[in-house]
Amino acid sequence: MAVLKMLELVGTSRNSWSDAAREAVKEAAKTLRGIESVEVVSSKAVVQNNSLTEYQVLVRIAFRVERSAGRSTSRK
Numbered sequence: 001m002a003v004l005k006m007l008e009l010v011g012t013s014r015n016s017w018s019d020a021a022r023e024a025v026k027e028a029a030k031t032l033r034g035i036e037s038v039e040v041v042s043s044k045a046v047v048q049n050n051s052l053t054e055y056q057v058l059v060r061i062a063f064r065v066e067r068s069a070g071r072s073t074s075r076k
Helices: 017-028
Strands: 004-013 035-048 051-064
Touching: 004 017, 017 035, 017 051
Parallel strands: none
Antiparallel strands: 004 051, 035 051
């Protein structure tokens, strides 16, 4: 049976919302194994002088919980 854990992160980019999502996954992958999906929860942008200067996305990243080799998965 697979168990997934969810992690919320905010990714940012000066180029696009999709690039911001990619950056969040790229950063998460530095410390997480078994990333299975990403959900964009919300998106927003910073506006300065009537121009979009930074794209931001709140993402939920799902990754598989790994069990230790020495732990039993059944209960008695």
